Amino acid sequence: MKLTAIAAVARLSVGLTLGAAAAAALAQEAPKYGGTLDVATTNTAVTTLSWDLADWQATLQTRDTGQFYEQLFAVDLTKAKSRGGKYSFTIGGWQPTDAIRGELAETWNWTTPLTLEIKLRKGVKFPAKQGVMAERELVADDVVYSFNRMNTSAKRTQGYYDHVDKVEAKDKHTVVFTFNKFIADWDYRFGNGFFSGIMPKEVADAGAGNWKNVNGTGPFMLTNVVQGNSLTFSKNPVYWDKDVIGGKEYKLPFVDRVVHRVIKDETTQHAALRTGKLDILSSISAEAARELKKSTPELKWNRWLTTTANRVALRVDTKPFNDVRVRRALNMAVNKQEIIDKYYNGEAEMFTFPMHPEYVGYHQPLKEQPASVQELFKYDPAKAKKLLADAGYANGFSFKMQVCTCNPDQMELMPLVAAYLEGVGVKMEIVPMEYGAHLSAMTSHTNAAGYLTGIPDVNPTTSLRINFGKGQVYNAPMMDDPKLDARVAEANGERDEKKRQQMLREMTTYVLDQAPAIWMPAPYRYTAWWPWVKNYGGEMFVGAGRFAPIHARIWIDQDLKKKMGY
Known part of the structure; x- marks a missing residue:
């Protein structure tokens, strides 16, 4: 880009905006299982610094650990614009009040002004992990353990949990948070924020900082790390969640694998997208988007205003x-x-x-x-x-x-x-x-x-x-x-x-x-994806830096991909 050039203001089209009618039409397509989803995320140029939640890293850790460590809350993706709703879900850490969905939490209510009772979903399981743990059900003690481990970490953020007196397991599937004061972002602090993942004790005992030991209830399991190149997540065979499409319920996830590509150079990112080596590229500058629209007109687009203002x-x-x-x-x-x-x-x-x-x-x-x-x-x-x-x-x-x-x-x-x-x-x-x-x-x-x-x-x-x-x-x-x-x-x-x-x-x-x-100023960015990526409309986050439930709902139309020459 030539900084001295006097360029006319040239705004790109907003791109794909699905209304209710389009979402309804989309819902008639029958999902297909299998295949690999290759993605480059909003911060694809850098890799995770730690796999241990108690190290209190933020964005990048949640991006990757969020594929397997679930949280109490997420967002209701049925309220996304691509599904006929009103939200784009491109904001990394904010969930609108009317779009919060229980993830591991099934219900929650205040029994007193300072007592929050959360009922966990029954039947949610940690998959078996060789050398770490046998397959078992998520229970209230796991939530209590995760909270206490984060709260006693020497690396914890100052004052983050000062509003909580104690967290207790009332029974096998009920967790009680006792507050000493009310704070408005209580759901973010230990529900859908950057430091809210639920990790089993077995992982900590085996060594939570070793990627080979990590294990959670999410839709994917971390199965390979090539430092500076890629992270491979494979389907969790005992994942609990389902999606309703065309009036029929389907078990998630649809794809067998999700691969996060680590690509530092933007030109290389764009080349990988153009050649079909990437199915989704989540953060593209406006200038690059203009060129990609010319060179690869088949791509679908969504435009969003970054929250990471320089x-x-x-x-x-x-x-x-x-x-x-x-x-x-x-x-x-x-x-x-x-x-x-x-x-x-x-x-x-x-x-x-x-x-x-x-x-x-x-x-x-x-x-x-x-x-x-x-x-x-x-x-x-x-x-x-x-x-x-x-x-x-x-x-x-x-x-x-x-x-x-x-x-x-x-x-x-x-x-x-x-x-x-x-x-x-x-x-x-x-x-x-x-x-x-x-x-x-x-x-x-x-x-x-x-x-x-x-x-x-x-x-x-x-x-x-x-x-x-x-x-x-x-x-x-x-x-x-x-x-x-x-x-x-x-x-x-x-x-x-x-x-x-x-x-x-x-x-x-x-x-x-x-x-x-x-x-x-804060720039607009663009997300691009190929037409064979189905059940997707540019959504990026379901919580702070997390997008696993979005990836779990995507399927790859392999026939269309082959027909398009990829």
């Missing part, structure tokens, strides 16, 4: 970024509208973080924000220079900014940002880092004064806490604001959602005004 976190505990004037100046020095128009060719939105536009009721549009927030998104180098001079940096300064080599878009975008900053006398030295080192720098709070992050907002009740709360793992700006922490905690304890939404909107405005990062 932003250069500025450590507020480090000079010169301990001065809010400097942080605001850097925001005004970057021409964000030009980035949208020329870099993204119009395929981006200005304001999506820390409350994504799809969080209805929680997101307050930029035009409704106060002038002090709006000016952070306007290009004003003259005012930026004045703010820098007022802060004692009339001659500018230099700082290091760490970026992950795993994200080609970020690697290409940052030199442009650096050029804008040079225009006001600030030199940003870009420090490329491999994924593991880059993530470790933030989670250990040893990141540089500047740190490029795209940690998602996750969900509306979690975003402010995890990204800006004192001591939080993903708080790259190192904010330490008692007022913010107290108000966010108060909002999360509010049972009335309307009141909670208002409180979080106010705190979002407060954080934006503090400018602990250079706020950047």
